[in-house]
Amino acid sequence: MTHRARTEAGQQAATxxxxxxxxxxxxxxxxxxGVLVSMxxxxxxxxxxxxATGQLGLDYSIGGMNLFEFVLTExxxxxxxxxxxxxxxxxxxxxxxxxxYARVLASMLYFAFVExxxxxxxxxxxxxxVLTYSLFLQ
Amino acid sequence: MPVxxxxxxxxxxxxxxxxxxxxxxxxxxxVLIPALxxxxxxxxxxxxxxxxxxxxTSSGSASAxxxxxxxxxxxxxxLEMFTIVGALAGAAITLVSSHRPLFFAxxxxxxxxxxxxxxxxxQTWQPEKRQDAFSKWLELQGRYDDQATRExxxxxxxxxxxxxxxxxxxxxxxxxxxxxxxxxxVLIHDLVMxxxxxVSTTTSNLIIxxxxxxxxxxxxxxxxxxxxxxxxxxxxxxxxxxxxTRVLVRVxxxxxxxxxxxxxxxxxxxxIVRGIRG
Numbered sequence: 001m002t003h004r005a006r007t008e009a010g011q012q013a014a015t016x017x018x019x020x021x022x023x024x025x026x027x028x029x030x031x032x033x034g035v036l037v038s039m040x041x042x043x044x045x046x047x048x049x050x051x052a053t054g055q056l057g058l059d060y061s062i063g064g065m066n067l068f069e070f071v072l073t074e075x076x077x078x079x080x081x082x083x084x085x086x087x088x089x090x091x092x093x094x095x096x097x098x099x100x101y102a103r104v105l106a107s108m109l110y111f112a113f114v115e116x117x118x119x120x121x122x123x124x125x126x127x128x129x130v131l132t133y134s135l136f137l138q
Numbered sequence: 139m140p141v142x143x144x145x146x147x148x149x150x151x152x153x154x155x156x157x158x159x160x161x162x163x164x165x166x167x168x169v170l171i172p173a174l175x176x177x178x179x180x181x182x183x184x185x186x187x188x189x190x191x192x193x194x195t196s197s198g199s200a201s202a203x204x205x206x207x208x209x210x211x212x213x214x215x216x217l218e219m220f221t222i223v224g225a226l227a228g229a230a231i232t233l234v235s236s237h238r239p240l241f242f243a244x245x246x247x248x249x250x251x252x253x254x255x256x257x258x259x260x261q262t263w264q265p266e267k268r269q270d271a272f273s274k275w276l277e278l279q280g281r282y283d284d285q286a287t288r289e290x291x292x293x294x295x296x297x298x299x300x301x302x303x304x305x306x307x308x309x310x311x312x313x314x315x316x317x318x319x320x321x322x323x324v325l326i327h328d329l330v331m332x333x334x335x336x337v338s339t340t341t342s343n344l345i346i347x348x349x350x351x352x353x354x355x356x357x358x359x360x361x362x363x364x365x366x367x368x369x370x371x372x373x374x375x376x377x378x379x380x381x382x383t384r385v386l387v388r389v390x391x392x393x394x395x396x397x398x399x400x401x402x403x404x405x406x407x408x409x410i411v412r413g414i415r416g
Contacts, residue, residue, distance in 0.1 A: 028205035031197040031347070038194070039376065042369050057145040057366060064361030089369050093190065096372065097354060099197050100347040107215060119276070120215060127218045127348065134226055134355040 023110050027103055034099025038092045045088030058089060067097055067135040101135070104128050143179060149370040151177065156195065156378020158401060161385065164251070165346070166375035167192050167317035171244065172405045175412070179367075181240050185232060185316030186357040187367045189350050191375040192318045196347035198376060199383075203340035208282045210337050213295055213327075214344040216276055217305045221323075221345055222352040224309025229356035232314050241413030244315050248406030251321040252399055266332040269294040273331075282337065293334050301331040305345075313353035318346040 050056050062070060071094045077087050108124035111117045155170035167188040174184035203209045232240065269279065278295030295301075304326045312319040320342050327338035357363055 023211060024204050024207050024209075027211065028201045031201035031204065035194060035198045035201065035376075039373065042373060046369060046373075055145075056370075058369060059366050061361060061364040061366075062358065064359060066359055067355060070358070086365070089365050093363070093365060093368060093372075096190065096193055096197075097351060097358075100193060100351045103197075104218075104348060107211070120212060123215050123219055127215065127222060130219075130222050130226070131348070131352060131355075134222075134352050137355055137359040 022114070023107070026106055026110065030103045030106055031099060034095060034102065038096035038099065041088045041092030041095060043092075045085045045090075045092060048088065049085035052085065058086060060086065062090070064138075066137055067094065070094055071098070097135075101128075101131055104131060143174075143177070143367060145366075145370050147177070148174075148367060149374040152191065152371045152374025153378040153381075156191075156375035156380075157382040157385075158378075159195070159375070160379040160382025161397065164321050164398070164402075165192060165195055165318040166379060167315075168248065169401070169405065170371065170375065171316060172409055175241075176408075181237050181244075182232060183362060183364065183367065185240070186354075186362040187364070187371045188316035189229075189313075189353045189357060190363065190368045191372045192312075192316070192350040193347050193354065194372045194376050195379050196318060196343055196350060198379070200340070200343040200347060203343060206282075206340075208336050209340040209344050210278070210280045210295070210333070211344070212277050212280075213331070213333065213337075214341045216278070216298065217302060217323075217341075218345050218348050220302045220305040221309030221312065221349040224306040224311075225313030225349045225352040226356060228310040228313025228315070229353040230313075231310075232316075233356065233360050238413050240315070241409050243311075243413075245406045245408070245410030245413060247311055247315060247317075247319075247322075248402050248409065252402040252406060254325050255321065255399065255402075261328075263328070263334050265292065265334075266294045266296045269296055270299070273298040278331070280337070282334075284336070291334055291336075293337065294332070296332045297330050301326055304330060309349050309352075312346070312349045313356070316353065318342075318350065320346055 046056055049058065074087060074090050074094060104124055104127050108121060108128050111120040111124055151173045152166065152170060155166040155173055158169045159166035170188045170191065171184045174187065175181050200209065273296050276298050278298055279293065281290050281292040284291050305323065308319045308322040308326060311322060323342035323345060324338045327333040327342060328335065333341070354363070
């Protein structure tokens with residue numbers, strides 16, 4: 001296919017799906033941002049622990065709570081000014097888990113309000129509901 | 139009670155797993171779980187550690203593919219409905235299962251992936267000429283610019299009525315074993331739904347993150363997510379995957395394929411033997 005033909009095909013695609021570009025950009029940057037923030041928090045927490053104690057290892061587990069309880073516990077500690085290495089690592093794990101969740105939420109809102117595509121609003125709504133249920137599991 | 143393993147050791151194993159996973163295209167979990175269990179970690183904890191690292195590698199790579207507009211978001215969002223339900227069921231089965239069936243299932247999945255890749259080694263993609271009514275209703279067609287050939291590739295996704303239920307099985311395996319099950323998802327995209335290889339791989343990557351999140355939520359609720367294990371594993375797998383993808387572009391496809399097949403076969407046999415021995 002010639003360059004001109006490709007350009008025309010691209011323009012045709014843009015006309016057929018004017019909102020497609022934005023959807024992909026939004027989803028792409030949510031995923032990228034989530035992973036970067038998560039890795040930064042975990043790395044910062046580990047580096048802080050190493051500087052403070054000379055050790056990298058963490059020796060605790062998250063005792064059977066769902067993601068929302070987990071996030072709430074961490075946010076309360078941030079609010080109480082109880083920032084410590086372990087909190088940063090926990091926040092990093094929480095942000096990582098919330099990344100695909102946020103991506104599904106953004107897709108659902110996009111399909112509902114920008115593309116106005118009822119079918120895919122329903123599909124992403126189903127995925128979002130099941131994920132929300134699973135993240136509330138006890 | 140936290141399960142312990144030295145940080146540096148776990149980080150290095152995870153880097154190696156991420157590297158091999160990226161080279162093979164199957165993600166880090168396939169190598170990470172056998173390696174962790176080989177060095178003494180309980181298989182259920184290894185699965186829980188792996189599934190969190192799968193979210194990291196999947197989200198990282200999917201972000202680039204989505205922005206490059208190779209991933210088909212509608213295909214991904216339709217199929218996610220099936221994979222997340224499968225992943226929840228799979229993770230719940232793991233929690234109540236004993237260790238031996240898990241080793242055995244892991245080995246069978248690895249050898250099954252090896253056999254499927256071996257059988258499909260000479261296949262080339264041909265665009266589907268006709269699209270069934272259901273797939274058309276789902277708007278599963280698309281196009282992308284192939285940077286290698288400098289052409290726009292147009293395609294039509296087909297047989298979504300089969301692809302959906304099959305993806306439930308892929309999600310079940312992902313949740314059960316803490317892996318992305320990317321090879322299985324790609325096979326369903328390729329062989330059942332007629333998607334081009336690049337669209338298959340990139341769309342599978344997008345689905346893997348959400349599927350792994352569904353599985354992770356079950357392991358988190360069961361108290362099996364241990365930050366002391368998860369933190370070095372997710373960092374290590376990401377570092378390994380980052381290096382692996384850069385090495386991948388410098389080696390031939392044939393060399394990668396052979397390397398991958400050997401890894402799959404060795405790990406598959408090893409896990410089955412351990413399942414039999416208990």
